[in-house]
Amino acid sequence: VINADKSEFNEDQAACCQISIRKREPGLEEDEEWLILCSTQFLTGYYWALFDGHGGPEAAIIASNYLHYCIKQKLEEVVGGITEARPPMHLSGRCVCDSDPQFVEEKHIYAEDLVVGALENAFQECDEVIGQEMEATNQTGGCTALAALYFRGKLYVANAGDSRAILVLKDNVVPMSCEFTPQTERQRIQHLAFLFPKLLDGEFTRFEFPRRLKGDDVGQKVLYRDYFMEGWGYKTVEKADLKYPLVHGHGKQARLLGTLAVSRGLGDHQLKVIDTNIEVKPFLSCIPKVNVFDFALHDIKEDDVLIMATDGLWDVLCDKEVAQTVRSFLAENQTDPHRFSELAKCLVCRARGQKRGHQWMLDDSHEASYDDISVFVIPLHNRDED
């Protein structure tokens, strides 16, 4: 469900599909391809993803058309290992060294780790493709990416950006992602500027201060943080500290190089800081953090759901408020066959608020979300297993 009633262009994109992963017979050589085709079997995965574009919707559109294909491809590359409880040291299944299984066991490598690795590699691959595609068509922009994959009894949620996924279960709420913003990744970003000062081209300071410094501050000791600090210290202000900070602003206003509100995502290969030659991409990461939820370890109830949404929802509603809405809506609408999609609409409408005069307001008279809002509600009960 997407709502872009208030902004000129909708930059959110959504995708969902079934992913069929071709299973190769173990022990077959590449040149026995015809045998593989004869004995093909498929593993099935279920995929949902949200992409929040910036600088135009193009990157989000390519990602929504392409990321599932990258995931399929990366899973097929390792499928021989996924079907074993312990992936073999060699994908071919051959044992070069008698103690191979022991090494895999010692390192605690499970089939699940191959799926996580495939998702990490798929995001990187998709980012490269977007870069090529955007360059070829002379387009710009980027997007965040939040992807959920249900595969062989486990839910994998891969996130790069500031969208969020939570499981709303009967008795508790399980966060399935964390946000990557210039604020949450300040130390990583400052460290890179420390290692490669040229990336700032003399235009930015890597230090963080509580506010932008002014001429009057020079010579005084003011609060600051460097890349290695979680705490704060005081430093004597020099002229160079008056430059614009690499990470600046607070909360939703925090910006990387004064330009971007997220620190991970896909695209943005051509993005430069306005009126400069400074590239933003070196500070961005396309690598997701993957969280795994194993259904075998939980007793899933009928109204348990996965909620995925872009920041348009989470800017105005916290996890707890969303969970309350989910539980009360599903309790009140037990028989409606479309209750899960109705719930998604309900969540979008709550975050969009009501128009009062020129302003959109929430029920509690706080300001409503001005951003695009996209929500998936995915029921977890009665999963088809293959």
Add this chain to the structure above:
Amino acid sequence: VINADKSEFNEDQAACCQISIRKREPGLEEDEEWLILCSTQFLTGYYWALFDGHGGPEAAIIASNYLHYCIKQKLEEVVGGITEARPPMHLSGRCVCDSDPQFVEEKHIYAEDLVVGALENAFQECDEVIGQEMEATNQTGGCTALAALYFRGKLYVANAGDSRAILVLKDNVVPMSCEFTPQTERQRIQHLAFLFPKLLDGEFTRFEFPRRLKGDDVGQKVLYRDYFMEGWGYKTVEKADLKYPLVHGHGKQARLLGTLAVSRGLGDHQLKVIDTNIEVKPFLSCIPKVNVFDFALHDIKEDDVLIMATDGLWDVLCDKEVAQTVRSFLAENQTDPHRFSELAKCLVCRARGQKRGHQWMLDDSHEASYDDISVFVIPLHNRDED
């Protein structure tokens, strides 16, 4: 308490002392130093630290003599901000901009953050001093550092290395540190090698494999991880992959560049990989992770203690076993005035085990610790407040 019965040289060092932090009157200029001296007041901190040396005890000795001085110095530099609930934007207390307090509030900066920042800076300062001292005296080696500071109602535990601190409270155990080893910091270390391949001088591969690869593996697809992966994938083995891995081995055997078992600590400025020109120091970090425990938020009972110990203890006893020993020992020895130091001895002896033939064994007939073992037991009840 230190036990080095089984090793030729004891490389553990311990330190504890009171730290007096000179408090300056706010608003005084540096040239009014005589006024400051007249009106001097002191804040008191209590300090305990353990240092586990490697490549000789020298770095650990310097650190045990010097780290508390660095901490005192760094705290005095920011003491004007520490005595306020909200540190002022300017250490002088002057308000250059009316909204300064608001910016400090928005960034959630508290006095506690200045103590954390002072500890982070103190470790870095101490590392530099050790580097200069060791170079001047032509000595080598390094050490881990675990430091606890009780200051103004809060306990700060700063850790760089594989020592550990836990709070054993009546009803639960609170971890106050986490370990930094080549395994826990694999991604940081691999990422640095990705950014600066020259650091490996063509002698190491940055990829992780379940075991060291052999000629027979070339051309095959084997399990691997790169810097951006928490999961695993398969890669086709090339000749370059046969090189020794940057991070290799599992558990206590894991080594950085085949050389070091820890990835954070002080010293090691001159350390090179044997028979090469490859420096280890760029991969090491001297920055501690600081954990804070606020006594105002907890009801501390009479037998609640902080346990600090080097890896010699934790290699053979887990948190739970240590907590059990702590609780039963203190319950059985309620009147002994030296019961806390007796408990420390008891923990050391448990980890050292009993000599049976040529082997030292634990009670449960597992192998005992062969490393140096140092333990602090610090009672938390009846703290003097200043």
